[in-house]
Amino acid sequence: MSELRVPRLNSNDTEYTLVEWLVATGEPVRPGDLVATVETSKATEDLACADAGVLRHLVAAGTECAVGQVIATVLPVGARVPDGPRPGTPGPEGEPLAGEPIVTEPARRVMAERGIDLAAVRALGRPVIRVADLDALTPPDPGRTEPLSPVQRAVAAVVSESHRSVPTGFVAIAVPVDDALRHARELSRTHRCLIGLPELVVAALGAVADRFPHCFGAYVEPGAVRRPDRIDVGVTIDVGQGLHVPVVRDVAAKPVAEVAKELMRHRLTALRGSFRPADLTGANVLLALHTDDDVTVAVPIVLPGTVCAVSLAGVQPVVRLDADGAPVTRSVVQLGVAYDHRVVNGAQAVELLRAVREVLLAPVR
Amino acid sequence: MAARQRVAEHLNAALGAALAADDRLYLLGQDITDPYGGAFKITRGLSTRFPRQVVATPISEAGLVGIANGLALAGNRAIVEMMFADFVTLAFDQIVNFAAKSVSMYGQRLPMPVVVRCPTGGRRGYGPTHSQSLQKHFLGVPDLDVYEISPFHDCADLFTGVLGRGVPALVFEDKVLYTGLRRPPGTADDLFRYDLVGPWPGTAVVRIAGIDPPDCVLITPGGVAERALVAMRELLISREITCELYVPARLDRTALEPILPAAARAGQVVIVEDGTAGGTWAADLAHQLHTALWGQLRGPVRVVSAADGVVPAAAHLEEEVLVQAGTISATVQRGHR
Numbered sequence A: 001m002s003e004l005r006v007p008r009l010n011s012n013d014t015e016y017t018l019v020e021w022l023v024a025t026g027e028p029v030r031p032g033d034l035v036a037t038v039e040t041s042k043a044t045e046d047l048a049c050a051d052a053g054v055l056r057h058l059v060a061a062g063t064e065c066a067v068g069q070v071i072a073t074v075l076p077v078g079a080r081v082p083d084g085p086r087p088g089t090p091g092p093e094g095e096p097l098a099g100e101p102i103v104t105e106p107a108r109r110v111m112a113e114r115g116i117d118l119a120a121v122r123a124l125g126r127p128v129i130r131v132a133d134l135d136a137l138t139p140p141d142p143g144r145t146e147p148l149s150p151v152q153r154a155v156a157a158v159v160s161e162s163h164r165s166v167p168t169g170f171v172a173i174a175v176p177v178d179d180a181l182r183h184a185r186e187l188s189r190t191h192r193c194l195i196g197l198p199e200l201v202v203a204a205l206g207a208v209a210d211r212f213p214h215c216f217g218a219y220v221e222p223g224a225v226r227r228p229d230r231i232d233v234g235v236t237i238d239v240g241q242g243l244h245v246p247v248v249r250d251v252a253a254k255p256v257a258e259v260a261k262e263l264m265r266h267r268l269t270a271l272r273g274s275f276r277p278a279d280l281t282g283a284n285v286l287l288a289l290h291t292d293d294d295v296t297v298a299v300p301i302v303l304p305g306t307v308c309a310v311s312l313a314g315v316q317p318v319v320r321l322d323a324d325g326a327p328v329t330r331s332v333v334q335l336g337v338a339y340d341h342r343v344v345n346g347a348q349a350v351e352l353l354r355a356v357r358e359v360l361l362a363p364v365r
Numbered sequence B: 001m002a003a004r005q006r007v008a009e010h011l012n013a014a015l016g017a018a019l020a021a022d023d024r025l026y027l028l029g030q031d032i033t034d035p036y037g038g039a040f041k042i043t044r045g046l047s048t049r050f051p052r053q054v055v056a057t058p059i060s061e062a063g064l065v066g067i068a069n070g071l072a073l074a075g076n077r078a079i080v081e082m083m084f085a086d087f088v089t090l091a092f093d094q095i096v097n098f099a100a101k102s103v104s105m106y107g108q109r110l111p112m113p114v115v116v117r118c119p120t121g122g123r124r125g126y127g128p129t130h131s132q133s134l135q136k137h138f139l140g141v142p143d144l145d146v147y148e149i150s151p152f153h154d155c156a157d158l159f160t161g162v163l164g165r166g167v168p169a170l171v172f173e174d175k176v177l178y179t180g181l182r183r184p185p186g187t188a189d190d191l192f193r194y195d196l197v198g199p200w201p202g203t204a205v206v207r208i209a210g211i212d213p214p215d216c217v218l219i220t221p222g223g224v225a226e227r228a229l230v231a232m233r234e235l236l237i238s239r240e241i242t243c244e245l246y247v248p249a250r251l252d253r254t255a256l257e258p259i260l261p262a263a264a265r266a267g268q269v270v271i272v273e274d275g276t277a278g279g280t281w282a283a284d285l286a287h288q289l290h291t292a293l294w295g296q297l298r299g300p301v302r303v304v305s306a307a308d309g310v311v312p313a314a315a316h317l318e319e320e321v322l323v324q325a326g327t328i329s330a331t332v333q334r335g336h337r
Helices: A105-114 A118-122 A131-137 A150-165 A178-191 A197-211 A256-272 A346-361 B007-021 B061-073 B085-102 B155-165 B222-239 B260-265 B281-292 B315-321 B325-335
Strands: A002-005 A015-021 A034-039 A044-048 A053-057 A064-066 A070-075 A168-176 A218-220 A224-226 A233-235 A285-289 A308-312 A316-321 A327-340 B025-029 B054-056 B077-081 B114-120 B145-148 B169-174 B193-197 B203-207 B216-219 B243-248 B268-276 B302-306
Touching: A034 A070, A105 A118, A105 A131, A105 B222, A118 A131, A168 A178, A168 A346, A178 A197, A178 A256, A178 A327, A178 A346, A197 A233, A197 A256, A197 A285, A197 A308, A197 A346, A308 A346, A327 A346, B007 B025, B007 B155, B025 B061, B061 B077, B061 B085, B061 B114, B077 B155, B085 B114, B085 B169, B114 B155, B145 B155, B155 B169, B169 B222, B203 B222, B216 B222, B216 B325, B222 B243, B222 B268, B222 B325, B260 B281, B268 B281, B268 B325, B281 B302, B302 B325
Parallel strands: A233 A285, A285 A308, B025 B054, B025 B077, B077 B114, B114 B169, B145 B169, B216 B243, B216 B268, B268 B302
Antiparallel strands: A002 A070, A015 A034, A015 A064, A034 A044, A053 A070, A168 A327, A218 A224, A308 A327, A316 A327, B193 B203, B203 B243
16 A cells, blocks of 8 residues: 655645545556646646556545645555545544544643543534643542551541441540549549549549449350450540550559559650550440540440440539529539440440449549 | 635636726736736637737836726726736826825716726745735825735625725735635635625635634734735644634725624734835734723733844745745744733
């Protein structure tokens, strides 16, 4: 197969008019046959073909043809010429064939980056395709992403697993804490360590646990609960280095001062960021501390493998009437518990909270 | 299917139609009769078809415009061909001091249907005295109209309108356009469409449908339009900078109305002309746009003119002096924000 190109016929013009085809498409040609007439701005000239074969027109008579443009091919002798113009060939009058858009170079680069093919672009039905037009073919850029810290990735794994596997309920009760706060201050002085509501709640959980074994157990498929051997309380600590849940061990057997010292060690470890795995595993209840006084109530996440997660909110002042009917200001916290509803129901959860409240209201060891 | 017409053929047909329509119309010029048919073959065949009306004259531009003026005063009409626009300086007195003044200086308005055709511009290697663009010297003369042909405007309509106005006029014809193709109605090329808008003789607006506002409004006379089209294509395809091109056929008192809305919306406005800077069509139009759109333009209207030097004959030197498509493209890119 050979090609018939428009030769340069003068120095003025960059394109010539193909006036007529002297040989029809599909007709046989011999070397030297005059097959087409082109017109320059000065003259007309006949073009000869170089090879023998069957002529196939690529452009129609009347078309403007650039110097060097291929206007016909000579197919092997005996070849059949398919009907219709060859795809991608410009139509007469220099107009592009319908459906063949002009794609800008920036748009071509974006097509390559996003793996968009020409067929998809053609389907847009636009004569010109710019980068903005390609947005219709690709979802908007999700924006920049950055990886989470390893600590937060661990948190993400735990809370995802909790949401996936633990169907929870939640309940909270109000606890007057004026007396408990006074006790805590006295204990701090006596034992020379920081004792506050969190330490009292951890100790109270230890004190009441033997009455609520299911609340400190774990759900076991299909429909069983494992009872706890001892009460290990995981406490949320976030000192700016990420959220950790170190575990205070065997709180039922420890006086509150011991609990307080163990918690303080965990806080210092949290500051250094060097928890060992043993510090963080084995809790059978969670205490989520939301003790910022702006927090009114908090719904905690139940740790997978436990049943209850207790939350301690901030201290709120409330106005109450005293025995004589006079208004007085009291400090109250909302003590909440999220519970695995497969194991525990709302009534037991409330009973657990009331039991903890009893301990807080009574004098503490 | 009719083959597309080259601008030279189109001009030839327009002049033939004008001569056929009015036997008091004369066509005057040097070497315009057959077999030579004029330096650019615009009048080829016309002296054979209209031997009484097509008259070859001696080499005297002042003389042949003077004849045309006399014909007009005597109730005839005349179209004069300068062989090169550069030589129109020799007829400056007849055009400015006689033809233009005769319209009004005799106490009553006198029709002076005289058209001076001027093959203008370079890019042909013809050197300093055969390549100039002298349009600016004829702007602002009372009762003298200045037009420029383009690949978009119909020259038959132009000649009919100019002769009908009875005001002497120059029609500049970029000589590179002659061998180029006339654009079929509505279609500038495979990318751009065009419409003729505004008062006669119309401003061609070349654009891609559906892109508004354009990044840039380009305004050029007909001779620069082809280079502007090349620049517009390159700017769009390489850089996605969109341009809308305005090509008025009338250079003196260019109609502002068709241009103002787009110029106010576009990111920038660039006016391009052939010829050297200084008291030019482009500078005057830029001033008018600044006045009309003060406070609305996104930046100053910029003007691109030829370099401040004579037009060299050597092609590579000529290219440095005259406005090229690349000059237009680079200017638009610099102004693009």
